[in-house]
Amino acid sequence: GENVGLHLPTLSVQEGDNSIINCAYSNSASDYFIWYKQESGKGPQFIIDIRSNMDKRQGQRVTVLLNKTVKHLSLQIAATQPGDSAVYFCAENIFMKLVFGAGTILRVKS
Amino acid sequence: DVKVTQSSRYLVKRTGEKVFLECVQDMDHENMFWYRQDPGLGLRLIYFSYDVKMKEKGDIPEGYSVSREKKERFSLILESASTNQTSMYLCASSRQDNEQFFGPGTRLTVL
Numbered sequence: 767g768e769n770v771g772l773h774l775p776t777l778s779v780q781e782g783d784n785s786i787i788n789c790a791y792s793n794s795a796s797d798y799f800i801w802y803k804q805e806s807g808k809g810p811q812f813i814i815d816i817r818s819n820m821d822k823r824q825g826q827r828v829t830v831l832l833n834k835t836v837k838h839l840s841l842q843i844a845a846t847q848p849g850d851s852a853v854y855f856c857a858e859n860i861f862m863k864l865v866f867g868a869g870t871i872l873r874v875k876s
Numbered sequence: 877d878v879k880v881t882q883s884s885r886y887l888v889k890r891t892g893e894k895v896f897l898e899c900v901q902d903m904d905h906e907n908m909f910w911y912r913q914d915p916g917l918g919l920r921l922i923y924f925s926y927d928v929k930m931k932e933k934g935d936i937p938e939g940y941s942v943s944r945e946k947k948e949r950f951s952l953i954l955e956s957a958s959t960n961q962t963s964m965y966l967c968a969s970s971r972q973d974n975e976q977f978f979g980p981g982t983r984l985t986v987l
Contacts, residue, residue, distance in 0.1 A: 774916065800975050809880075809966050809978035810919070855918065862907065862926065863934070864976060866919040 774853065776871040785843040787870045789856030794837065798859035801830060801841045803852045804869070810855060813841070848874045879903070880979035882967055888985045895954040897982050899967030905977075907970045908950035910934075910942060912963040913981070919966065925950055957986045 779785045791799065797818040802810035816823045816830045816839075823830050829842040839856050851874045857864040883898035901908065909924040911934075921934030923942040931942050939961060943951040950969075954961055962985050968976035 798973060802978075807981075809968075809981050812975045812977065815975055859973060862973060863921060863924065864909075868916065868918045 774869050774871050776873060778873045778875060779846050781848060781874055781876050782845055785841075785846045785850070785872060787841045787843075787854050787872065789839040789841075789867050789870075791837050791839060791856065791858040791867075792865070793858060793860050794834070796858035796860050796865075799830070799832060799839050800857045800859070800864065801828075801839075802855045802857065802866075803850075804855065805852045813854075843872075846872075846874050848876055850874055880967055880969055880977050882965075882979040882982050884982050885980060886983050886985075888987065889954075889957050890987050891958060893954075893957050893986075895957050895984065895986075897952040897954075897965055897967075897984070899950045899952070899969075899979055900948055901950075901969035901977070902948065903969065903971070903977075904947065905969035905971050906947075907972070907976075908944065909968040909970075909976060910940075910950065910952045911966045911968065912936070912961075913966055914963050922952065957984075959986050962986045 800815045801813040804810045814825045814830050821832050827844045831840045853869045855869045856867045880901045907926050910922045911919040913919050920936050925931045925944040941953045965982045967979040970976040
């Protein structure tokens with residue numbers, strides 16, 4: 767949404783490079799994790815998810831890695847494109863509720 | 877495709893007015909959610925509902941109420957709008973413990 771990116775960490779990458787966005791989550795009881803993408807003026811869109819019994823999941827151009835030992839989640843985007851520019855949120859599922867991270871701005875330079 | 881719609885994209889209200897934000901989903905999802913999104917604070921859960929006529933408080937329910945009379949519709953009510961309720965409001969729905977699908981958001985300004 768508008769101005770959602772104020773004070774957020776920003777990752778700038780060159781078009782065609784790979785992007786890695788990191789997220790630390792808080793609750794060791796979380797069993798399900800999701801990455802969302804939010805473009806300006808729109809609601810968050812689902813990108814990829816992973817359950818706690820997995821440590822890696824791949825989609826089209828995206829990979830999510832889960833490290834439960836250090837409670838860390840990452841989103842890898844291959845061959846980043848200008849259309850990937852957005853704010854990216856991780857979310858952890860705790861008892862049917864999602865708890866969202868603050869978000870990371872991804873800027874793609876052409 | 878799941879579709880979550882919200883009644884307004886932009887809304888301007890005056891302090892003290894009663895405000896209704898409507899959300900409709902067309903995928904027969906059990907769960908529905910209302911969030912607000914503010915710069916630097918991410919998405920914060922106001923209320924959620926896991927069934928018709930059921931509601932649960934989220935993290936910031938003060939100043940809000942909700943209504944779920946039908947499975948597909950979840951309404952957020954601001955009984956007496958205040959300026960600190962100026963925000964982006966996002967509705968979402970999901971099936972059980974699965975990903976939430978979001979609507980486009982309503983940008984509410986309270987003057």
